Amino acid sequence: MAGHVNMMDDVLISQLPPDILKSSLRALVSQNSAAQKIFVEHVRVLLKASLPAYASPSELFGDKPCYAQFLASIRCLFTSKMAIESFPYIPLAHAQWHPNDPLFSALKQACGDIVQAIQALKETRPKSTEELRERLLSLSNAISNCESYCLSNSLHFPFARAQLQVVDALQLIFPDAHLRQHHFNRVTNATGTMDVNVDGSTYDILEHIQLGPLKVPRILNGLWQLSSPAWGTASLDKQHTDFEQLIRVGFVATDMADHYGDAELVYGAFRNQLAPEISSKVIACSKWCVFGPPAKPVTHQFVLSAVMERSRRLGGRVELLQFHWYDYNAKDYLRILVELVKITKTHPHLVSAIGLCNFDSQHTEEACQHLLQETNEIGIVSNQIQYSLIDTRPSIKMEAVCQKFGIKLLTYGSFCGGFLSDKWLNVNAPNVYSEQAQLTPSQRKYFDMINNWGSWDDFQALLRALRRVATKHNVDIANVATRWVLDRPSVGAVIAGTRAGISNNSLSNLKTFSLTLDAEDTKQLNGYALGTNRAQMLYNQIGDCGNEYRQ
Template sequence: MQNFIASIVNAVASTTNLENTRRYRHRVRVRTLSLFAIDTRVLQLRNILTFSWSHIKNDMELGVFLYTIYSSSHVSYLAFQSRPHSHTFNLGKLYLAHETITGLKNPATSRELIFGNTTLAPYIIIDLSSTVTLACSSVLLGIGRLKALSFFTLCTTRPTFTSKDFCETLTFTMPGHVNMMDDVLISQLPPDILKSSVRALVSQNSAAQKVFVEHVRILLRASLPIYPSPSELFGDKPCYVQFLASIRCLFTSKMAIESLPYFSHFLSCIPLAHAQWQSNDKLELALEEACGDIVQAIQALKESRSMPTEELRERLMSLSKAINKCEAYSLSTNLQFPFVRAQLQVEDALRLIFPDVQLNPHALGHALKINNKWAISPDSVTYAKLEHIDLGPLKVPRIFNGLWQLSSPAWGAASLYKQHMNFEQLVRVGFVATDMADHYGDAELVYGAFRNQLPPEIGDKIIACSKWCVFGPPVKPVTPEFVLEAVVERSRRLGGRVELLQFHWYDYNAKDYLQILVELVKITKSHPHLVTAIGLCNFDSQHTEEACQFLLQETGEVGIVSNQIQYSLVDSRPTMKMEAVCLKYGVKLLTYGSFCGGFLSEKWLNVDAPNIYSEEAQLTPSQRKYFDMINNWGSWGELQTLLQVLKRIAIKHDVDLANVAVRWVLDRPAVGAVIVGTRAGISDNSESNLKVFSLILDAEDTDQLDEYTLRTNRTQMLYRKIGDCGSEYR
């Protein structure tokens, strides 16, 4: 294992050196045509004329040359590449001014090319047919600092090259070079430090992350896991832990399809080995973890919209059959079946990728038999203590359950039975609203299965809040049918109505989202059995207002009832503009991150800052994210001061420290509810969260917290660094 990790670190380190001209000078040999326009999947080259950079010695000469090219009517596109060169000079003063040119950040004007396991620096493509102003010194470019240009080419004819032809024109020598001292260091480090080092590299360098994954894939394909026998997996010296770890490596390195036969084999071996397990013993916990792994692997297939090949169909059907056989074995031996979630997820993927497939409702039937119409309802005394708000036609509690944790095995895994027991407890205390999304693993399937086994008089009180998140250009034309299809898909997974459907859009410049919102609001009236209300997710202030105004213009009403954003004592950006916009249009804020990933709790009071990359810290992905937020907001020492203020107020009111942090958010203008993450089936904080509703912050308490947050420059500083609400997701 240590050699495997060291190989990965070497690969990443060598590629990182490509960007370091001091270490990689003289090691790159390039021959290419570097002026091209990108037309879908084809690189079209125009005006063949080679030019050497060898005589250009400074920025001024370069500026004069580029302006001459710009003035020429024969050249449509200009492309150049930042490369190490024996006569490296700094081109940091070369700038372009044009609102449509965003350089490296704009996929329409740059491409990052990957060759083998080596990632090249992106090419910068400039559209000279647009009104571009070139200068050689002082105008801000937006494409960043260029380091050295080793070649340049212009074209006059119009030959067409495929991407493959173009890729073959670049040749690298010594791509695996690692600094000698680094190489020794890597070979001697213990595994925990190596793992921490890989996390640091891939989190801070997107090129390194791609190399890391590709290098792992190469190594895994060269040595795929063997298929152990049933007796080897579950015998006297079982190897199921190691086998499951090897499968996990496959699907987490984007080899989900390759992982499916291994999952099928694992499941098939359970009845063959006559495996036995008891509640919460080592084997049952491992099986629950395996179920969670299948869920994540299938989710990767669903989100990537895998091509509906016959091979994929066969592998999914084989996996479904293996789960069914394992279910039959569990029932015949009176064992708790731990793979209901996996079967629901596999069947959903089959329906999504292969709409013509015929399936038997095995998993859903088993899910409904778990507790056979639970006769549960919110405790009337407790329910009366909860605060509620109106979201359009919905009456909801001011604390939502959040199922974000189902999006990754990093938070642990539990069986459907254990998850439903947790949901039952939440309903009993009155937390009947739950937030989820189409990309939170199997959250919609899990919660839908729970709601649909409740008696109608209870199920009708459950508020399912899901999302339609569009992370890239739609694959279909935006039509009313396209929008309705998306709503139907989420309703199908929930097995009924989506009470609140929250919409996220990838790019505000693509204005299709406005018409989508109009269609969504219309569907709440034409198809109320599918969706009740529409909200936004991670919209900034400007575009929340734009959406409200457009809906008023087109429909005569605002139509949207909420916007889900990050809001906490650490991240108070909504106070800048968002609160005012929401108050103006009657939109409620649903906030996440109000615990700051758990850092606003007593657990982190009077402790040193964690090493976010270490194994020992055992931080979740959310905690790493919010640790970054803390560092952008201030320092760990300043967080400790805030925690001490929260602790004093908590002692004063006999509540938990985290209750005070949430109460402050709930007391802010326009805030409707706080979403509290739920590790369904693993832990339960419902009793603690109830204390929020007995807590009333007095003027002194609020003043202390406002003094430390709103009356400093931290909010403004965070706003300048990150942008308005939701900017970090675009």
């Protein structure tokens, strides 16, 4: 039956308006992993058969510029896992522009394209061929040439993030590569460091917890949004400005991961330009995520190399390294955890504390018992999981395990991708796959969670309850949702997604710490979150914490 398309479906596909066709395709590939693989492979075959034609600078940036269409064709290459093939096409313009020029906006977007193309390359762990070395070096040199051109013509350099990412790929794949030194640097004070001070008046408002040796605010900045330009693209300058604002109000802990695009590189570049007395207060929480069988035997050196890679990308110590494992039946993860805990003692300049990421209750307990047996200490300070008024699965077993072993929960999804806010009160359910909805990947993800939890009418009832509590305490709905999670047993901190350089909710998030839910508030919210056996229903439907990432 290969190649057969139902005749009526064929007519439908050929006649549908583009926006409906795109929406339908998004729905298909998001709900069917087999269809997603077929879709990408089919696209790859067609693209390989008709690679884009090279365009000269005069064509790209001339009287009738075509760089927008050209960039779109490049995106199709690297997003369909043809990263290496996309490199020769990436244009770096030598042309005059000004900050409000459409060309400058396109170049900033092209910078994000390079970041994503290199990230796609790194995640495939390619062979270190001479052809790949030459292509990466050529791209690196082109970026450096563009930087020199910008400096000599007093132009803003738009490729700073791309520069960090390309250099990192070369260091990762070709450690012996000779790289040209780049000159890009943020505007700093005379000592060459950023002059950022923590605002004592707001810092005192924050609540803190202890994670092993770390004193951490109970709201962390989350950089998942740097995984994709779907949340928007910002320059390194704008990202650093937002990080400065977060530190000023006391949000000094930031969560990222090895696969969150260039998050570690961006944050490391920022942290290492801070004055020493400020950078010593900054807490970098990253992750080592193993999504498949390791390519090498699990030895001490294998684990140490993974830690060193995170430290290298951050340009210094990882204060909290969180570990994710793909398959509990493959017990190497227990040995890895033992080695990680030992490395915090033998290499404290590389990593301070160890946590888990998306571990379920049974295997969190198994890991703690194994560490006690092998090292005479728990050694794990946290587990990062999803927890919100919508997803209350941790209340079934996880909270009890954490209390037993003294582990704190770092929770994501506590805002449900922004759905737990006034913006969504008294509005109809969105069509999450349509162009017009303009939803982010996180909103699509958490919309599914809402549907698992209840109907959109049920969700509206919860938002109305949150609004009543928020009005009573003169805060926002998001503050109430956050406060409820923070008040749950064993919850240490909530991770607030940060669209660095695009939006900043630090002042709004501060209001969470001025809010105390009384018994009436808590009882009312518990009725929506935990009542009618919702937690057990989700647990039965999805599984324990993190199970959705192992199905």
